[in-house]
Amino acid sequence: MNRRLRLIPQGIIARLVAILLVTLVVEFAISTAIYEQASEFSVREDEARRLAEHLVIARRLIAEQPRDRRHEMADELTTDRYFVRWSAMRPTLPGAGDNQARMREQIVTWEPALARTGLQAQTLPRAGSTIAVGSLRLPEGDWLFFRTIEPLQTTGATYGRIFSSVIIMLALMLLGGLFIRQTLKPIRLLTNAVERFGPGLDQSGPEPELPRGGTGDVQRLVDAFDAMQARIRRLIDERTRALAAVSHDLRTPLARLRLRVEAVDDRQLRGEVESDLEGMEAMVTSLLAFLGGDGEPEKRRLIDLAVLCASIVDDANDHGHDINYDGPSHLELWVRPLGVRRAVVNLVENAVRYGSETGLELTVEDTSVTICVTDNGPGIPEESMMLVREPFVRLDHARQRDTNGFGLGLSIVERAVADEGGEFTLTNRDSGGLAAMIRLPIRPAPTV
Template identity: 30%
Template sequence: MTTPDAPTCGLQRGLQRGWQRVKRAFWPDTLFGRLVLILAAGMFAGQLLTSTIWFDTHDNRTLEIPARLFASRLADTVRLLERAPDAAARASVLSALGDDRYQLHWVQGTPPAAPPAPSLTLRATSGLIEGVIRKRLGTPIEVRLLDAHLRDDDGRHRGILSLFDSRMPTGDFHVFLNIPQQGWLEIQSKEGQAGMHSERGELVFDYLLRIYLLRFAAVCAIAFVGVRFALAPLRQLTRAAQALGRNIHRAPLPETGPQEVRSAAHSFNAMQQQLIDSFAQRARFLAAVSHDLRSPLTRLRLRAEMLPDPAWRERLRGDLDEMEAMVRATLDVVQGVEVTEAHQKIDLDSMLEGLAADAREAGQAVSVSGATRAPVRGFARNLKRGLQNLVDNAIRYGGAAHIAVRDDGDSVHVTVSDNGPGIADDALRERVFEPYFRIASLRRDDGGEGEAQAGGTGLGLTIARSVAAAHGGTLTLVNRIEQGRIAGLDAELVLPRDD
């Protein structure tokens, strides 16, 4: 059995981690950013491929002036040779015209043929030279252009690179002319720009600025607008999915846009309808069960009243009251999770004052402090049910309740405090919100002996948390510590403002 080489595995892991870091640094995390990057990168790659055409064209234009000067000199050379009376005179003409930049030689025999597959520059230059000679002489002359390219200021053949760092690139030509009735003449020449020059780096700066930078900026701007417009249905789908948890009866998504978006919207609407039907079926089932249980409960109450022993009669009444309370609470849980009312502006201050006033009329101590800056948007009946459960819990376990309101502009914080024994830390975060989980046994006095007043069905906090989630908010419980001991429990309901 063989094992992989440890250094190799370490190197592979290092490369993988490095690639992940590079990917996180340069690869956007959003679909919007990725589409914009792909469009911009595609444009840039396409521009790189097509830029060779621009450079080749500019190379031809830079070579055009030397080629015209060279063609004019060739035409003058042919004219002088045709007028020479004899071979000695023609030799004198070649000697007088030749120098280091214009070399002429008679060719014995047939000269080399032109390249079978000339480049675009060579074809354009050959046609230009033939055209100038024909125009100057009035008759066509056979021209075989073997080479034509640019040299930089140092005399090096660098092709289009000479456009970037040469102030006056020159043309280098190698041609064979068929002089009528005299033979083939080989000419190698170097022709300059006749006083014209380009500043060093000017061309590349102009190209990068006007073609790359401006086009890149234009494509990015168009991509930002276009991709944002194209992704608008997806953003709408995201908002709808987020709102579905708060209000399952929200209006269906419009099935418009591209085919993929229409299909996604149709699937989303179908899922929403299935959830609505499922919740409605569950509510009907629980309502039917509740209705069916009322008849035997009523018969049990009648039979309990006929018991001769008062103690047994009272105990049976308590059991029946608890059963009815559990049935009602179960239906309340369903109603607390399922939002069927309209989303509207709620005067939270008036709602809290009303809850406190109702509690005081019943002889309970409830106070309110603080106020909101403006109404909040939500579901009034569900929100009132959740707040009522928090107040009832505070009164049940602490004897009194204090409601504190704080509005920071972005969200509203409603804290319901009591003076009870608090809740054990191991159940404070999640267990206490589980359905039918009663916290009476967890809220003890300072000495840890005895049980706080029992009551409730263990569904109040479940309903309150469901109401908070339906409003896009949170519900948290925190033991209030004063002088090193638990002085009560704070239930904080946070309602974000979405208007």
């Protein structure tokens, strides 16, 4: 099935050219068949008329001669086109021919008097062409044998017509392809504009140049895309300003609350309030990171991924968690640093939250780098592996209910990995727990 689909042209120009080709081939085959059939009939009808006239004359002239001179008269009546022989006995025709009834009928149609002479006529194949042979009875009971010398139909002219028709067909197809390509040029330009356009473009970014001209349908498509582009830019701008306001309005009171909680004398109450504040800050941070993911894209930079992973592990150990790092001391890679760091931090936080034994392993392959974070926690049910990647999803039956956040951690990881053109997978370990794996491609330095 896939192989069959690969044989079908995917581009619109290629498909239209293929349609033109199929149409021309079908039309050529039908017209050639009709032409050849009509040409065959016309040649044979014309040949039958000339042959009938020659037979009438030859029969009369030979019948007027004495029997001992009829051989000489037959030789004189043999031309470059017709072979004639006199025979006292009825001649045997050379093999079974084709179209006996039709050939005889065509001759008799032109000369009805030949119908009373016991006329036999048929066509025989001869070296890729066709000849006519036959016999008829003379008045005294002897016979006249005849045969056409020149073929009724030659193949050379047919092959020549086919070759010239193919050349014309290919020329027309090429010309049609050029016209189609020119007609669809605005669609190609629109496709390029769509590829350059993305939700990550802010209002200040350059707008892709849209094509003008073309057919009415194409121009309406361009206008619709232009209007959609303007709406998307407006929505992005409004969301960016709203996120900035929300970030300020939420973080400011949280900072004030953190300062005021220091004045609480009750250590138990102060600890509970600080825990709630940390939870609120974690939720605000994850929500802003998720909603702000479509903002102006971060530029890729050459960073030491090994140092980044080791520093994340050290920070988790400093906060009282037990996590090991296994990997090289240095590994440079072109990535978006903030996005990759946020993804690894989210996986490490999940691992230390749900497991007591965690680890981060960094490995290098030929074309990719793999970051694997493991834990010995409860894991994730197999039927929920895809669901857990969705935003605002928390599997309470598999995880603790008193955790912070909105359930955006894995969604943020998946988006960050997708931005790098990588792959993010989750699998349950045979020994228990979860293995979260990020595979990033090794990219060359970007060209300036």
